[in-house]
Amino acid sequence: MDIATLKLFVDVAKRQSFAAVARDHDQDPSTVSRTIANLETELGIRLFQRTTRNMNLTEAGEIYLNRMETLIEYMDNAREEALSVSAHPTGSMRITATIAFGQLCLVPLLPQLRQEFPDLRLELHLTDSQIDLVANRVDLAVRLGSRIGGDVIATKLFDSRYLVCASREYLEKHSPINHPIDLVKHRCLLLRTPSVSNNWVARSATGRETVMPVDGDIVISSVLALRQCARGGLGPTLLPEWMVKADLLSGELVNVLPEHEIVGGHAQAAAWLVYPSKRYLPYKVRVIVDFLKRSVTNGWYAV
Incomplete structure (x- = not known):
């Protein structure tokens, strides 16, 4: 055999x-x-x-x-x-991530990945469901959360900061947001998932936390769609900095609470590289993990 x-x-x-x-x-x-x-x-x-x-x-x-x-x-x-x-990594490398993270952070890296690892077949499985890595033959996952549980190995890729964002057009037409509690006066754009709370929590530089029981009439299950609605002037929403950094630099979106850290709602504390628990880490996984960590050091996720 x-x-x-x-x-x-x-x-x-x-x-x-x-x-x-x-x-x-x-x-x-x-x-x-x-x-x-x-x-x-x-x-x-x-x-x-x-x-x-x-x-x-x-x-x-x-x-x-x-x-x-x-x-x-x-x-x-x-x-x-x-x-x-003696050689470059070969074979298939199956990576999974959320749809938003995959589209905005991983897909732009594919040209460089192909250049550095020409003999490696890359498969991106983008889904907002947390799939079983072993059953789906996944070599590496990027997951967002405060911590990672289960029979897996996890290493932090970067700390994930979340921001309350709105367009300049929206802010010019609605009451000002000078303090976290001001958000209760606005119709916010909300994320719909089973584990999400609409009580956003803002922490000041002194450590004081303010609970914001936000509400709104647009509820969407996709953070990419929330970003698009925010850019269209439909209201404030809670988004990760890695998703909106370019929008903030261009002025299309504004961080409405720049002096506060968002720690509640659907804010996730970090992005993690996760792979099945094995005695040895395959070489192809090791080089991709190193590549992604190097990309973060070079500021890739903040572009």
């Missing part, structure tokens, strides 16, 4: 579906099924218990999976270490 067959077995064990694995590998489901059947014949054991609706590992399959995952990890690491000495 070869390493490709073993990896296919691990994928089937994780996905519990020949069809799903076939789509992942661009193969026919019958080819995947035949490969697993041939592996079972070669080993002389049944790895999966199949029914018309379900497919589960047998006890022998569980034991074999545990051993093979470790073996494949060691083999992949040996290959990656050899490549790190």
Whole structure:
């Protein structure tokens, strides 16, 4: 048996579906099924218990999976270490991020990424859902939050500052916003997600916090759309600095509370690089992590 067959077995064990694995590998489901059947014949054991609706590992399959995952990890690491000495990273690199972060921060980096790593196939999976990294074969995720939980490895990419922004046109036509509590007089643009609170919290330089129970008649599930509405003069909204830095520099948007830090609402404290917990970090992941950290040092996210 070869390493490709073993990896296919691990994928089937994780996905519990020949069809799903076939789509992942661009193969026919019958080819995947035949490969697993041939592996079972070669080993002389049944790895999966199949029914018309379900497919589960047998006890022998569980034991074999545990051993093979470790073996494949060691083999992949040996290959990656050899490549790190003599070659550029190769293979596929699957990265996931939110739609807004991916479009505004990762996509602009693709020309430089291709130039530095010409032999690396890059796949960007942009979604606002927090997907399972292992089940979706994700090598690296960019996630926003105060902290990262779960069986993953996380390293901070940068601290994320959030601002209450509005267009100059809007500010000229409406009552002034000189203090956080003034926002309750305005129809704010609100983000709609299950975990978001409309009680924005502003912290002054002295540490005093002011809760702003904001309200509004435009509620959207996309921060990109909120940014567009704010630029269109529809009201104040809460956005990350990495998203609006260019708008602030051009004057299209204004930070209406420059002397306050926003710590509540949907403000997220940091951007994190997250990857599945493994004994060894693959070389291709390591070089991309280093590349993104270097880009942050050069001020990329603030452009």
